[in-house]
Structures are given as structure tokens and as C-alpha cells.
Amino acid sequence: MLHEIIIAGFGGQGVMSMGQLIAYSGMLEDKHVSWLPSYGPEQRGGTANASVIVSDEPVGSPVISRPTAAIVLNKPSFEKFEPMIRPGGVLIVNSSLIDSKSIRDDITIIEVPASELANELGESRVANSIILGVFIALTKAVSEESVIESLKKVLPERRHNLIPVNQAALEKGAELVVQ
Amino acid sequence: MGKVLMKGNEVIAEAAVHAGCKYLFSYPITPQSELVAYMAKRLPEVGGLFLQAESEVAAINMVYGAASAGVRVMTSSSSPGVSLKQEGISYLVGSELPAVVVNIMRGGPGLGSIQPAQSDYFQATKGGGHGDYQIPVYAPATLQEIVDLMRDAFNLADRYRTPVYILGDGMLGQMMEPVEFKEVVNEELPPKDWATTATRGDGGPKLTNSLFLDPAELEEHNNHLQAKYAKIKEAEVRYESYLLDDADYVIVAYGTVSRIAKNAIKEARNQGIKVGMIRPITLWPFPEQPFIETRDRVKGYLTVEMSAGQMVEDVRLAVEGRKPVFFYGRTGGMVPGQEEILEKIIEMAGGEQ
Numbered sequence: 370m371l372h373e374i375i376i377a378g379f380g381g382q383g384v385m386s387m388g389q390l391i392a393y394s395g396m397l398e399d400k401h402v403s404w405l406p407s408y409g410p411e412q413r414g415g416t417a418n419a420s421v422i423v424s425d426e427p428v429g430s431p432v433i434s435r436p437t438a439a440i441v442l443n444k445p446s447f448e449k450f451e452p453m454i455r456p457g458g459v460l461i462v463n464s465s466l467i468d469s470k471s472i473r474d475d476i477t478i479i480e481v482p483a484s485e486l487a488n489e490l491g492e493s494r495v496a497n498s499i500i501l502g503v504f505i506a507l508t509k510a511v512s513e514e515s516v517i518e519s520l521k522k523v524l525p526e527r528r529h530n531l532i533p534v535n536q537a538a539l540e541k542g543a544e545l546v547v548q
Numbered sequence: 549m550g551k552v553l554m555k556g557n558e559v560i561a562e563a564a565v566h567a568g569c570k571y572l573f574s575y576p577i578t579p580q581s582e583l584v585a586y587m588a589k590r591l592p593e594v595g596g597l598f599l600q601a602e603s604e605v606a607a608i609n610m611v612y613g614a615a616s617a618g619v620r621v622m623t624s625s626s627s628p629g630v631s632l633k634q635e636g637i638s639y640l641v642g643s644e645l646p647a648v649v650v651n652i653m654r655g656g657p658g659l660g661s662i663q664p665a666q667s668d669y670f671q672a673t674k675g676g677g678h679g680d681y682q683i684p685v686y687a688p689a690t691l692q693e694i695v696d697l698m699r700d701a702f703n704l705a706d707r708y709r710t711p712v713y714i715l716g717d718g719m720l721g722q723m724m725e726p727v728e729f730k731e732v733v734n735e736e737l738p739p740k741d742w743a744t745t746a747t748r749g750d751g752g753p754k755l756t757n758s759l760f761l762d763p764a765e766l767e768e769h770n771n772h773l774q775a776k777y778a779k780i781k782e783a784e785v786r787y788e789s790y791l792l793d794d795a796d797y798v799i800v801a802y803g804t805v806s807r808i809a810k811n812a813i814k815e816a817r818n819q820g821i822k823v824g825m826i827r828p829i830t831l832w833p834f835p836e837q838p839f840i841e842t843r844d845r846v847k848g849y850l851t852v853e854m855s856a857g858q859m860v861e862d863v864r865l866a867v868e869g870r871k872p873v874f875f876y877g878r879t880g881g882m883v884p885g886q887e888e889i890l891e892k893i894i895e896m897a898g899g900e901q
Contacts, residue, residue: 389553389724392553392724393553396551396553396726401726402553402725402726403723403724403725404553404723404724404725405719405722405723405724406722406723408578408579408662408663408718408722409662409663428725428807429807429808429810429811429814430804430807430808430810430811430886431719431723431725431804431807432719432808432883432885432886434885434886434887
């Protein structure tokens with residue numbers, strides 16, 4: 370089992386945190402993980418990405434050249450990473466912000482109107498959790514339970530009230546895959 | 549304590565604390581600033597002190613002072629900052645003061661970039677400052693290895709009374725991996741009876757000094773340092789051999805590049821090319837033994853670095869011209885991809901198998 374995941378978007382969209390959550394969850398499942406951020410002179414509004422590896426074996430290179438999955442949250446990230454995905458891999462597109470369509474027929478593509486779905490839950494801030502729900506349902510890289518467990522660890526105590534709505538968001542994302 | 553997910557820079561800091569480091573004098577610089585930030589919070593918790601110096605020059609001289617007092621002390625920076633520290637490092641060497649110097653390298657020369665590089669190999673392994681000297685250099689490749697090497701670095705510094713480098717690149721500093729801090733019983737070290745913590749009527753004044761105006765005396769001091777380096781070369785070399793037993797070709801790489809190379813090696817083996825790797829863990833002393841053992845039976849070596857070709861010189865010295873030594877490097881903060889390395893391996897092996 371080897372998942373090489375790239376999560377990319379604008380700075381401030383939460384790509385680093387989403388990556389850390391996946392890495393943390395993998396660690397809780399006793400898998401080998403690594404998390405590598407792009408760290409250019411980034412700022413809010415610039416593009417940023419995190420490379421996350423979840424594997425049964427010790428992680429070799431933390432640098433990913435052919436991702437098994439890419440989560441793209443903005444258009445520049447779509448354009449950069451869509452061609453790099455390994456055949457048989459997964460592309461998750463935040464269609465609330467990206468109108469580009471992939472024409473590749475050798476990967477699984479799922480478009481997620483994350484902002485709209487988050488608003489349906491009455492909490493616009495859980496858009497990333499919906500996408501994460503899609504990701505874990507599609508790839509089984511980590512389990513939903515581990516993500517919830519990780520949220521408890523990474524969120525400060527005063528934010529734990531947000532865990533139920535995040536859980537609902539993860540499940541809403543997973544339902545999208547079933548459909 | 550189980551596994552924790554941490555950033556490389558934070559791991560260096562926490563591992564230093566576990567190794568008994570109580571003092572850090574540094575100035576923030578990307579890509580190692582998290583180390584400084586972590587220590588600013590952490591050191592007071594263990595009764596230590598972090599001080600953000602007004603410059604890298606000041607920081608290294610604070611290290612000189614603290615080391616003279618016999619405490620475990622460290623400074624950290626990235627390439628341009630480490631250049632500024634060179635005078636002070638030479639003084640530490642001359643005065644035989646133990647300290648750990650961390651360099652999380654970025655692209656150069658000059659202000660360069662903030663992206664990962666390995667272009668300070670010459671500076672770290674061939675002196676760096678003025679005078680005849682060597683400094684032991686540890687080059688960890690994983691975050692767990694940092695944990696183990698930090699303790700060794702402080703111990704080695706104390707045992708030989710020398711500064712020791714931890715050399716990583718921006719990728720190592722910025723990435724996260726799970727690490728485990730195991731409680732280790734520290735080895736017995738010689739007492740620091742030379743530390744300038746005042747006399748108690750028990751002998752003459754104690755001085756830490758690198759000034760020897762009498763040339764004969766300075767030559768004797770140099771001979772003493774050289775004898776120390778001979779001992780370090782004898783006892784402290786470290787390296788990892790990877791799939792060398794049946795290898796026709798050998799990659800030589802250190803730090804994070806060795807991890808990218810490992811991926812390329814696996815792929816090359818899938819394609820029928822028998823490749824192995826020598827990964828120096830100490831860059832000085834450089835591991836010559838694995839080259840002596842392989843140079844008569846393998847067909848060639850390929851050194852991969854994030855530099856224009858620095859370690860490759862030591863590889864050539866160790867191979868002594870018996871086999872071709874190839875080089876592949878990226879500079880400026882560009883990271884060699886595993887496909888590029890694979891291509892070079894195929895080229896070295898004379899094309900597709």
C-alpha cells in the first residue's frame with residue numbers, strides 16, 4: 370500500500386493542514402508517513418502545496434513526482450498537477466472554485482462543489498473536510514475514525530465543538546463517492 | 549512517549565534538548581526558523597536559555613562563551629548565516645571548545661534562495677574558516693535519524709573538544725515525519741575540568757584561548773589538533789550501505805537526496821540494473837572503507853548531490869581512479885527527481901537493459 374498524495378491550492382485554503390491531518394491519521398494507524406510542504410515566499414493568495422505519503426513500508430523520497438492522488442483546490446493547481454497523476458490514480462477537484470475539466474480517461478476524477486456542500490451543513494469552514502471525506506472514501510488511505518481521532522489531537526480544546534460538524538462533512542463527502 | 553509527528557527543524561531542537569543542550573544562540577533564517585521558535589519556548593521549560601542574538605557573528609561568539617563555561621550549547625542557521633559564523637567556528641576549533649552547529653542549507657551563493665541545497669559541503673568538510681582544521685559533520689537523512697545523531701553530535705563534541713556540524717537541507721528542516729524520543733542512558737564522558745568556571749584554590753587560572761604567538765608553540769598545538777583528527781577518522785566514520793552486495797553500480801548520496809536515490813535504485817533494479825548505494829552519514833570523516841571494498845568489483849559510481857559537484861571530489865579520492873565516477877547535480881534550490889536519477893543510472897549502465 371503506497372499513497373502519494375498532493376494537496377494544492379491557494380495559501381490560506383488549508384492545504385497544509387489537510388495534509389497534516391492525513392499524515393497524522395496514517396501515523397495513528399501505524400503506517401509510515403511523511404509530509405513535505407512547498408515553502409516558497411508564500412503568502413495568502415499565493416499557491417501552496419503539500420506532498421503526503423502514507424505507506425506500509427518506510428518512506429523513501431518525500432518528494433512526489435507521480436502522485437497516486439491529487440486534491441486541487443484552485444485552478445493553477447489543477448493545471449499543474451492534473452497531468453502528473455499516475456494512471457489509475459485519483460483527481461479530486463474543488464469545483465466550487467475550478468471550472469476546468471480533465472479530459473484524462475486513465476484516472477478517476479471526482480468534482481466536489483465543496484463550498485456549496487459545506488453551506489448545506491451550515492458551516493462554510495468545513496469545505497476541506499468534505500473533500501477529505503471524498504478522498505478517504507475513494508482511496509482508503511486512512512480511515513474516517515483516524516481522521517476524527519487526529520482532529521481531537523490537532524485542534525485546540527476550545528475548537529473541539531467543531532468536531533461533530535467536521536465528522537458530518539467527512540460523511541457527506543463519503544456519500545458523494547457512493548453515488 | 550510514543551511516536552509524534554514533527555517538523556525536521558523541531559526534531560533537531562527537541563533532540564538537542566534530549567541530549568542535554570541547555571543553550572541556543574541563533575538568529576532566525578529560512579528554512580530553519582522553526583528550530584529557533586521551538587527553542588524559544590522549549591529551553592526555558594528545562595531551565596535553559598534561548599537568546600536571539602543581534603547577528604550570526606554575535607550568536608557564534610555567545611556559543612564560544614557558553615562552551616567555555618562547560619555547558620552544552622548549540623547554534624543554528626542556514627547557509628548565508630553559517631558563512632557569517634565561520635570566524636567564530638575557527639576560534640572554537642582553536643580553543644578546543646565543544647559545540648553543535650546546525651546548518652539547514654539553502655541555495656547559494658550569496659543570499660541565493662530559500663529552497664533546499666547541499667552546496668555547503670565544501671564549507672563544512674574542508675575547513676570553512678581559516679587555519680588547518682576539520683570538523684566532524686553528521687548528515688541525517690530521516691527525522692528519526694536526527695534524533696539519534698543529535699545525541700551523538702553532542703557526545704562527540706565533548707569527547708574530542710570540538711565543534712560538530714549537523715548538515716541538513718531545507719527539505720529535511722521543513723518536512724514532517726513521525727519520530728520517537730527514546731530515553732537513552734548517556735555515555736560516560738571526560739569531566740570538563742578545563743571549563744572556565746573559576747578556580748577554587750585548586751590550580752592556576754583557566755583560559756580558553758586560540759592565540760599562540762610563539763610559532764613553535766602554535767605548531768605543537770596544530771600537531772595536537774591533527775592527532776585528534778586522526779583519532780576521529782579512525783573511530784567515528786559512519787555510513788549506510790544499501791544493496792551493495794550484488795551491485796554493479798553504486799550511487800553515492802547523502803541526506804534527503806539519498807532518499808530520492810533509493811526510489812530510483814528500486815526502479816533501476818526492477819529494470820534489471822543492479823544498483824546499490826553508499827550513503828555517508830559522516831561527511832567528515834568521509835567513509836573510505838566502502839569504496840575500498842567495492843571499487844575493484846563494481847563497474848562505476850554515480851554521485852548525486854544538490855550542488856554543482858562537491859562530495860564527488862571525495863568520492864574520486866576514495867575510488868582512486870580505479871573506476872569511473874559520474875556526477876549528477878541540481879543547484880539553486882532545484883531538487884533532483886527520481887526519474888532524472890534513474891535516467892543517469894541507465895546511461896551509466898550503457899543504456900536500457
